[in-house]
Amino acid sequence: MSDVQQGVQQQDAGAGYVHGGKEFTRDMNYIPDRITADGRDGWPVEAGRYRLIAARACPWANRTLIVRRLLGLEDAISLGLCGPTHDQRSWTFDLDPGGVDPVLGYERLQQAYFARYPDYPRGITVPAIVDIPTKAVVTNDFPSITIDFSLEWTQFHRDGAPELYPERLRDEIDTVNQRVFTEVNNGVYRCGFAGSQQSYEKAYDRLFTALDWLEERLTGQRYLVGDTITEADVRLFTTLARFDPVYHGHFKCNRNKLIEFPALWAYARDLFQTPGFGDTTDFVQIKQHYYIVHSDINPTGIVPKGPDLTNWLTPHGREDLGGRPFGDGTKPRPPKPGEVVPVGHNPAL
Template identity: 75%
Template sequence: MSSTSTDDGNTGYVNPTGDFRRDQRYIETRITADGRDGYPVEAGRYRLIVSRACPWANRAIIVRRLLGLEGALSMGIAGPTHDERSWTFDLDPGGRDPVLGIERLQEAFFARIPSYDRGITVPAIVDVTTGQVVTNDFPQMTIDLSLEWSEFHREGAPQLYPEHLRDEIDAVNKDVFRDVNNGVYRAGFAGTQDAYDRAYDRLFTRLDALSERLETQRYLVGDTITEADVRLFTTLARFDPVYHGHFKCNRSKLSEMPVLSAYFRDLYQTPGFGDTTDVTHIKAHYYRVHRDINPTGVVPAGPDLSGWWEPHGREALGGRPFGDGTPPPPPVESEVVPRDHAPQPR
């Protein structure tokens, strides 16, 4: 079996049949309102560590911003690339996270588990008081930001995981993760033609089903933005810049799938989504880190993504992006994506 580094810093492997398998062994400790795992929700105690390049971390960035948790949960941003050891804070002065004082995320993992032998992944939440990682369980992390951190939500925060829709959201998320979120990696890292063909077929079969679902409703579940939309969005944002070519997911570009393209543009133009998306970091990561499938490390100049600002027309389907809530305010100055790192309107 051969191993390969994934987008979050984890290590996956290609099994004897050529199928890519993601290592999903995460630290499952939770930060909860009642502190039952030993980590109670407290404003200022924890730091969310992300890379804007990573779609799993991008989810946490979006949810944190939509809920208005900036004042309660600080955020450290690692650079877009990593080596076999871990993510580094090369964007910060002196190459150290200004709050944790560390050069590599690896240090926070080893501070908690000295013998830690799994992937050093983002997103991760670190206890500032001890310098130890609490969790890197990204699927649970965003759910807990919605449910456990409600005391610190902004006024007008949306309900991203409403109780009456949870079963449906969970079912949609399961299919989307298997066939789309992780499906693009199963295609990109496939070790045999048969494995690639299987992943490719499952990916586009699911995208076609999602297109059919979204043809008559504005959002994936219900009439407002939910956790399900956040999880699909971060894969769609990387589809044309990376997955179409780099991962050989090339039946069609997102821009050539009318329903999904309009759905994506609707979300991209919604506060909290496009303004957290850093295309420069995304491209730098995939093309420079995945040397097994891009040996030269050359980052392509294209494609032209200015179409992300074209009208989407999805308002005609009704729905209210934030339900009874309101859009988030502009991002705090230290977290603004540089203008030249994102497409601009034509």
């Protein structure tokens, strides 16, 4: 989804991302349709039928890129990438030749939404999955998309695909995910888009209380739940990757930098250096998105030159805690040609 769905709606109304005197509240109403093996919502799992539309800049969309790679769904679900910035109307396909998605023939993601809902009233968000035959959006329900990749698309998983949402750990994963989402993933936005000093300080305290909890939890275990990478790690990673480049300064989340949390910083580097995580992360696009699109927070549009990101490649030492990244599975294959993060956008590339 757009970094902030409500923010897109507010800009459409001529406002900005911050409403004076108000606490930021994320609109969590999405198109609820699911693509499932039994096709119960009218959208059966079918290789080649659907196109995932994402933006590397967006943390919610970045999750889908990671899970699609880890599970090996690249050949079953095609990928369209929007650029890092958008206007008040929509994300655009400005990275493609002529600014047009080569499969859908659209210039804007908005066109896929309007193909299904001509008067769609909410934010035009990524990630979204589009039905290629009709060129109409199926769903933008980002929390469900990655879960469905794990549970509904199993017939198209690669050999050696990891189990990211194992049944025996599901309750614990859900509990951890809920706290991470409310306090961390969304908590940084509550800081950045706070409309009053009081709402900012409340959000700030909640965010760092949760980060302290994660620091303690990850001091003694390699991954958030169990001894392998799960959906919970994917969801936390995309926020951690953006913390020092964006959230610490741009969103005023400045009690600590990520690099000042020993366990969290080592954990983030461990994941970054794992195939599927760092090689889907585009720091240039991340910074461009936040610092250019959020013009009411950063009216000059200047994108910071720093921080130095080569430290993401330093040894993390997390192997000493045990655990196996992919469990009984194997690492994913390298990114497909055309899906590689540009050289210079990531210190690992």
